[in-house]
Amino acid sequence: MVGESHICSAWEEAIVNPVITVENLRKTYESITAVDGISFEVYRGEIFGMVGPNGAGKTTTIECIEGLRAADGGTLRVLGQDPVHNGRAVRQRIGIQLQESNLQPRIRVWEAMALFASFYQQSVDWNALLEQMDLQAHRHVFYEKLSGGQKQRLFIALALINDPDIVFLDELTTGLDPQARLNMWEMVEDIRDRGKTVFLTTHYMEEAERLCDRVAILDQGHIVALDSPANLVKQLDAPLRVEFEPVGPVALGPLQALPTATHVEHHGHRVIAWGKGDPFIVDVVQTLTNQHIRFRHLQVAQPSLEDVFLALTGRRMERGQ
């Protein structure tokens, strides 16, 4: 009986209890309040993202959770423990990729893997990890001779070396070319699919939208929104934008008369129409066909997280840096 209830509660704990709990986290540097009382939870097996412009407080938050910086206020729990007081115990079970760090310039790739593996009570076969990160051919290369992308992959490999329950990735695709970024995204999804929890930060909205199960949008030390990217966009209730280039003259009246349309205007050679809901696209195309208006270069722009940020803060992400 005792054994059974024990198993039951352990199982319940695994699915009900979050792996990370942040309550009212606060951190100030001299005059700057970098993180201003934020709270959220991260659940097992999800990719949780924290997105926001540079200086929003992402690194401060993630490093407090990792136990590398001491918070000025609030409560933190990582895998049920305090990451500062039980720092070394927590770090046995998590993997960390820092936004900015290096290894010894003349350490070889394989030496770094073997050294880091020795820090943990349990570690995976790091040769397989190098294979997976496409670094096997570079195992004898000095760290200083690696390219930016190779260094980044080595840091991911080091973050996975203890088969961690939670992997923390701070700006993992900064400085990567588009192809390398795509590969990195696939790798992160792969980590999640193997049952790990991923906590990542990024200042690229499209990265958060593509990769995260849930995102917290951070701005000036506050969480301004937290949900799945799809829900955030849906709640925004922003209009769809349909653009096309008519061949010959076109009257805007019939388009403006559509019940789903909110606004239609000429923009140089092009016509831009805003409207609500997916039927709007069909309505526009049907109207054009019925009116025998020929068109080319039709584009549909869905609202994105970028629009969510704009709506919530009144600033554009990229320019608001």
Added chain:
Amino acid sequence: MQSLSKLALVNAKLYIREPAAFFFTLIFPAMLLLLFGAIFGNEPDPAFHSTRGFIDMETPALMAIVIASSAFMGIPIAIASLREHRVLRRLRATPMHPLAFISADLLVNFSMTLMGAMLLILAGFMAFDLQFHGAWLLLLVAFTASALTAFSVGYLIATLSPTARIAQTLGMVLFFPNMFLSGAAFPREMFPESIKRISDLMPMTYMVNLLQAIWFGQPWSEYRTTFIILVLTAMGGLFLAVRHFRWE
């Protein structure tokens, strides 16, 4: 324990791959000895009690230079550079015990310094008719205490220096006066009185005197105070260095 031996092994490899530290600690002191020997020879000299030659005096003195090279140049530059480039931060993001890192670093630096001293002594015996009248074990203890005292100063310089460049500057400010004024590079017997007075202010002077006294088998009473002070400062210094070690 496993990570301590792994760290020490990796640190030893990294040390050997760094040409400057390797040269100044392992090669340079022996080279200096051979050079001095070629210039001054090792004939008994009235300046050194009539029974000792220049090389007899220089060999124990140069042991202090090996220590100073590690302590004031090697350690501060290496540690400040690892901190400046955020290598220490990455190591801290693991369950590695901080003491394991510092112990491994200390162990490797001490081993290399000891090796540098042994190469120096070997060169002295092979090239010259070197005299030794002391006890090797006592010499080893005095050498160890001197090294640990100087190393703890080295770690404290690293703590004070935000960058490797500043660590290098501070290290040189300590290294050169100590080297030239302590009797390590030139025997104190050659100094005029005024320089001798400045020499008395150099901490390394006491290390040089102690190593020479033990080397020539002087009675214990002659260096007991220096010996005890050095052992105590080694322990106190290491405690301070570990306590104030900065990871970022």
